[in-house]
Amino acid sequence: MSEVVFAPSILSADFGRLIEEVETVDEVAGSIHVDVMDGHFVPNITIGPLVSNSLKKSGRVNTPLSIHLMIDDPWKYGPEFDVGSEDMILFHSEVTERPYELIKRLKAQGCKVGISQKPASPVEDIFPLLEELDEVLVMGVEPGFGGQEFMTESIERIKVLEKQIRENDSDTVISVDGGMSPETVGSVVQAGADKIVAGSAIFGKEDRIKAVRDMQNALS
Numbered sequence: 001m002s003e004v005v006f007a008p009s010i011l012s013a014d015f016g017r018l019i020e021e022v023e024t025v026d027e028v029a030g031s032i033h034v035d036v037m038d039g040h041f042v043p044n045i046t047i048g049p050l051v052s053n054s055l056k057k058s059g060r061v062n063t064p065l066s067i068h069l070m071i072d073d074p075w076k077y078g079p080e081f082d083v084g085s086e087d088m089i090l091f092h093s094e095v096t097e098r099p100y101e102l103i104k105r106l107k108a109q110g111c112k113v114g115i116s117q118k119p120a121s122p123v124e125d126i127f128p129l130l131e132e133l134d135e136v137l138v139m140g141v142e143p144g145f146g147g148q149e150f151m152t153e154s155i156e157r158i159k160v161l162e163k164q165i166r167e168n169d170s171d172t173v174i175s176v177d178g179g180m181s182p183e184t185v186g187s188v189v190q191a192g193a194d195k196i197v198a199g200s201a202i203f204g205k206e207d208r209i210k211a212v213r214d215m216q217n218a219l220s
């Protein structure tokens with residue numbers, strides 16, 4: 001198994017000192033997870049392109065951004081994010097009837113593209129899209145808030161996806177978002193996850209490097 005990547009989610013960071021917060025995880029992060037919420041698709045509001053683009057423009061963030069769009073209109077707002085070839089934009093399958101076109105549109109920005117789903121959406125819906133996707137983000141919680149308990153039903157979704165990806169000989173990454181901690185990472189990696197998104201388990205801790213190491217150690 002190749003090394004599991006950790007993506008700290010800034011949802012649990014102190015937004016008043018966001019760049020400093022991101023700098024505390026730069027050395028252990030495979031990507032920085034940016035949760036964009038519009039108060040419609042999920043019952044919470046966070047940040048949008050202005051803040052994400054400021055992070056990029058600062059020149060102080062060396063890690064690629066993974067922009068998780070929990071919004072009704074990724075067609076309108078997706079193109080407003082400044083992204084490079086290592087950054088990724090992820091949208092939710094529930095918000096569009098034309099996922100191929102949206103993937104194409106977002107890829108035209110020169111970034112990677114991924115898809116996510118709410119826990120109740122049929123995972124099979126994204127099988128036909130796998131070829132086009134760099135990542136599938138499996139939610140371990142109902143999207144909207146950090147610090148929720150991991151839904152163990154997600155493990156089955158990861159297994160089904162992993163099988164499909166393997167059978168298609170595809171290199172789509174499976175990441176898991178929500179409820180990740182040293183107690184839960186083992187089960188999702190065992191099921192086939194390549195990447196762990198964690199907010200409260202990293203930014204909720206004083207020592208962020210140790211927080212990531214604790215999750216890595218739980219896997220060894």
Ligand code: DX5
Binds near residue numbers: 141143144199200
């Ligand atoms: C939830 C977000 C997550 C969130 C996870 O809707 O998409 O990225 O930050 O938070 P934790 O890791 O605290 O469950």
Ligand code: ZN
Binds near residue numbers: 009034035068177197
């Ligand atoms: Zn997220």
